Amino acid sequence: MSALDWAVLCGALLFIIGYGTWRTRRAGHSLDGYLLGGRQTRWWGVGLSIIATQASAVTFLSTPGQAYADGMRFIQFYFGLPVAMVLIAVVAVPIYHRLRVYTAYEYLQSRFDRRTRTLAAGLFLVQRGFSNGLSLYAPALVLSAILGWNTTATVLLLGAVMIAYTVSGGTRAVTVTQQGQVAVIFAGMATAGYLLVHYLPREVGFQDALHLAGGLGRLNFVDFHFSWTDRYNFWTGMTGGLFLALSYFGTDQSQVQRYLSGQSVTQSRLGLLMNGLVKVPMQLGILLIGVLMFVFYLFQPAPLTFNRPVYDRVMQGAQAPAARQLEQQHQDLQRAQQQAATAFVRARHAHDTPGQAAARQRLQLAQAAAAGLRQDWLALVKQTAPAADAKDTDYVFISFVLRYLPQGLVGLLIAVVLSAALGSAAGGLNSLGSTTLIDLYRPYTRREQCTDEHLVRVSRWATVGWGVLGIGFALFAARMENLIQAVNILGSLFYGTILGIFAVAFFQKQVHGRAVFWAAAAVQLATVLCFWLTDIAYLWYNILGCAAVMLLAALLQRLWPEPKTQPTAHNQEAVVG
Structure with missing residues (x-):
């Protein structure tokens, strides 16, 4: 990269992180302020934070390459997301706000028992801990291969920066910083899309490019063919994708924490609905960049492989x-x-x-x-x-950036990748520290020790610990196929079970803690075995896992009933229906 690119890259990242840290330098004194930013975030801040936490570097490195190789059909993965946003806004958000919980899993103890709460929190910590490592590993691996950066040094640098500002200001620092990161992301991707069309031959317009892509099967938006082994069709998107979104946005603390910080139920709902309205067009635009690159390389020489x-x-x-x-x-x-x-x-x-x-x-x-x-x-x-x-799909977009973009814009697009990596990983790291404190530490600690000062300090150390573990996993990670698929596969192995626990909590008021605990444990084991032993497309695990937990929990409740206990005020508020 040129000196100008380095200046743009470093300037963008230093400004975003420095401004976010400065704005939130007094946010970490109380537990409520540190974990939820004092619950003062407006709806647009909630929405941008949700988008930034979900849109990791994997999104911008892998998704264009996915479209380059396979067309637009990956968009079907997101068809269920807007429906999920509405359902979560209607069902989960009012309960979480009414109970004033810090984490989604805290609610499960009021509905079931401590054991079930600990199981769900543990499943989340395992899944998110590995995913956070992948969020650091993905950009470091590709950038080291393309730019010659040392992978270990890149992972350590990204990890250290992420830990520093997440620990310093908690959720408020993450939210404010993510707003700047989203601005850089949108500016960078819009620039890349414009230049791709601009670099086409003079006689080839945007409509010509779309006709070329369509004639070669790259504009395959919707496929109504049903198959258990096909990962991307209408049915997997509207069922498996819907249930994955319900679990991710409704039960994954990395997302729940974003809208728990909202000023009110209305502000949190509007933030979720903003994500539902923005995410599908945003993903469509990123996929379109991949399709335009495919057309671009019909006229320009492409390497035999982008994996240098x-x-x-x-x-x-x-x-x-x-x-x-x-x-x-x-x-x-x-x-x-x-x-x-x-x-x-x-x-x-x-x-x-x-x-x-x-x-x-x-x-x-x-x-x-x-x-x-x-x-x-x-x-x-x-x-x-x-x-x-x-495989070379993860290298397609960054190869185009480095070879064809002018000086200065290369630095901007690298800043997009690193901003996305930091925004997503910081949101995940923040939620790992919160869940460890609220669901694993505080319930087993004497009440007189649980001062705000002590709990904030424990949360900070937990955040540091998870950050170090994430860096460790990133340094030893082995890639699973395309990186964007790896993240979703990892989530799908756990999200069905976690969503099943919450679905029972919301809708099956006759089921108690013992039944749902053993149902969830059995289904989680079965899900992992099915993944290794069958060819079922991973999106189906979200709906199958959820349904299996609900059915098995209902069956165990009938066969193995628990003595009825007098419901608490929390229990009475925590059940829908």
């Missing part, structure tokens, strides 16, 4: 002659592809329908041949370095 470290290993090994031959074939195919794409656009401008069809067919044949070359390349990688990860 793997490419260098193959070219230095015994398979280098075969790899060079594949590269030559790839270049020949690219020339044929460029000619066919140009012919398609000219035929479209001339309203020559047969010409368009002929050019599209040539493009499809070239794409099929390129897919065959890719399989041959993967076979060479396996022979040269069997343990290497040959």
Whole structure:
């Protein structure tokens, strides 16, 4: 990167983090102020914080590459999200605010018992602890591969910065800092989208690009074909995606803490609804950037693989002659592809329908041949370095940024990646510290010790501890396929069970703690076994896990009833229906 890029990158990050830390320097004196920012956040602050916590660096590194390789069908993953926002706003938000809880799991003790609360909090801590490590690992891995940065040093630097400002100001510091990070993210992605269209050949307009992408199957927004093993279709998005969103936004403390900090029920609801309105168009825009990159590389030379470290290993090994031959074939195919794409656009401008069809067919044949070359390349990688990860979708976007963007804008787009990494990881880290304090430490500590000063200090040390563990996991993490899928797979293994516990709490008032505890423990074990032993698409685990907990808990309650206890005021408020 140039000196200007470094100046833009460092200036953007230092301003965002410095301003956020300065604004919240007095926020950490009381427990309520440290954990929930004094519950003073307005709806737009709640909404931006929710967006920043969800939109990690993985979103901006992997999602464009996902669309480049597979088209727009990943958008179906988010179809259930707006519905989930409405349901959570109606059902969960009023209960959480009325009970004045600090964490979602605190509510479970008033509804069931301490054991069930601890189980749900423990599942969250395991899942979020690993996810936070992945949030640091993803940008460090890709940036080290592309820019030559040392992976370990990058992880340590990001982790140290994240821990420092999260510990200093708690939830308020995270929220204020995330607002600046979201501004950088939107500015950077809008710039990238504009430049992609600008860099297309002069005779190729935006509509031409969409027609080219559509003719090659990249505008596959909706697929109504049902399959248990297909990860992205309408049915998985509206069921599995809905239940994943319900669990993530309704029971995951990293998100619940964002809207618990709202001034009122109305402010929290509006923040959630803002996320529901913004997230799908935002994700659509990020995917569209990937599709536009696909069209861009129909006219510009693309590498045989964007994964430069793997490419260098193959070219230095015994398979280098075969790899060079594949590269030559790839270049020949690219020339044929460029000619066919140009012919398609000219035929479209001339309203020559047969010409368009002929050019599209040539493009499809070239794409099929390129897919065959890719399989041959993967076979060479396996022979040269069997343990290497040959996938390159995580490298597509950052490769374009570094190769084609002018000086200064490269620094801005790197700032987007790092801002997203810090915003998401800080939100997760903040929630890990809060949950550890409220659900694992305070219930087992003598009341006279639980002063605000003592609890804030414990929360800070818990935050530091989880930050160090996240850094440790990031340093030793192994990638699972595409990074954006890795995050969602990890969440889906736990979210179905956690959502099932909360669904029982909200809607099955006849079920008590013992039944739901053992139902959840059994379903969690079964979910992990199914993941290893079957090919069921991971989104289905969210709905199957939730339904299984509800059904098994109802069955155990009938077979193994508990003595009825006199409900407390909290119990009476905590059940819907």
